[in-house]
Amino acid sequence: MLTRLGLTFKGVKDPRARRGQRHPLGAMLTLLVQALAVGRRVLRRAEALGEDLLREGTAPEGLRRPVSDTTLDRLLGSLEPEGLEQEVYQDEQGQEYWYPYALRASLTSSAAHPVLDQKLLEGKQGEATAFPELFKRVVDKSGRHFEYVTVDAGMTSAANARVVRQAGKHYLMALEENFHRLHDKAWVVLAVAPVKVRVRERVKGEWVERELRGVDMPPEEDFPGARQLVWVRQQRTRDGGLPKVETRLFLTSMPSGHLSAEQLLTLVRRHWGIENGPNWTADVVLEEDSASPSLRGNAPLVLSWLRVLAYNVLALVRTHLPARDGRPPSFARTMEVLYQGLLGLAVLPESLATLA
CATH class of the missing domain: 3.90.350.10 (Transposase Inhibitor Protein From Tn5; Chain A, domain 1)
Known part of the structure; x- marks a missing residue:
């Protein structure tokens, strides 16, 4: 669903050692964007989404087995914001912001x-x-x-x-x-x-x-x-x-x-x-200012960028869904349709065919 939107994450440096890598970096970051876009804002629920996608054969390219919430948490904490065009900011006591x-x-x-x-x-x-x-x-x-x-x-x-x-x-x-x-x-x-x-x-x-x-x-x-x-x-x-x-x-x-x-x-x-x-949408739908899926290391900054990508996907899908009473569908309804589409359980509008 996200491949043709350019979410390759090739500019992001993989912090992991080559030995023992079980999942491609781009696949894990794509899964996180998908999870945020469909309201799975807890890493355990992102793990469950990955399991659902693998079962239906629609997982991000390169993902061959489930990704645990612990693995996602470690990745978010160790990932450098470079490549996501960000720097680490700290408050006067040297503590990282969870909500930048x-x-x-x-x-x-x-x-x-x-x-x-x-x-x-x-x-x-x-x-x-x-x-x-x-x-x-x-x-x-x-x-x-x-x-x-x-x-x-x-x-x-x-x-x-x-x-x-x-x-x-x-x-x-x-x-x-x-x-x-x-x-x-x-x-x-x-x-x-x-x-x-x-x-x-x-x-x-x-x-x-x-x-x-x-x-x-x-x-x-x-x-x-x-x-x-x-x-x-x-x-x-x-x-x-x-x-x-x-x-x-x-x-x-x-x-x-x-x-x-x-x-x-x-x-x-x-x-x-x-x-x-x-x-x-960031505040209310994606709960940007009320919680963070991970507080480890650079995770809040990395998640800020992933949340932007999730918003763009969600907003784009919403503009292509049929209007109701002359107004776009709710974000809750859009999340539901997107989730079904990611699993291959619903046919998205033809105008979104190039994104599939």
Whole structure:
């Protein structure tokens, strides 16, 4: 199921001695990704999944016999993060994080919101300074696939704006109170600006109304490449309830008219989709911030990368399954279908045939 997704793990150095190797490294790492993708987040359950796959003849290539949870635990603890493009981070007492912070890049124009790359951090305060390195890697690998870069307020800075523009991309950066003067000025000028577009739709039993305003960047402001200030207001109302209103400000390098108001609002909505895509799925579905299958050695860092791969597989499969009531199937249902597909007990959609 994963072979044609490029999960060969050839760049990962095998820490084991040649003598006594019973299982190929790539097969074991593939099994771990499969286990995470179908909700087997305890190593004993990953071992059981391997047994199921071997029984059905659908085990990862090269896997000839069951892999014990002890073997998987030892592998995760001894595996060097090099090849998974990571470094080991420690806290002030020298203890390894079991839940490392991660700055992730997601392709929001795709319905699956795949994660293109990530960089582990010592804390959220490192996002702004980590952005240039991660952005360069993403541009080098996937730059042809995107033109616009959206970032949360934690990464909004003149330096990062300059990096994006030097790469020939346009940015849309969230603007919050940390930019005191510019933030206050944006509120003043946008409060009286006309609404350029307003959309209203029914979502999960609520009426959601979104509207966008935009003005040219004041000429006295010197922020690299900035051409517009943008105001997006979202109001959610459930029948019989009080409305919940959220307003966010952005600054962008796109001049007025570069995108229509409708397209600019879509770009903002796509950015918000990161929370409901990679971030929410990692936290709630893959339980990233509540437990770790292994705490041995480098395991938490290695698992962070394997979890990203598992999310990408799960999200891709989900986008190819039939919608229900106009919405994608739940992740729980997707996990069930993927599990059945891995065992060869269910026929996956023809659109996923090239992945089999």
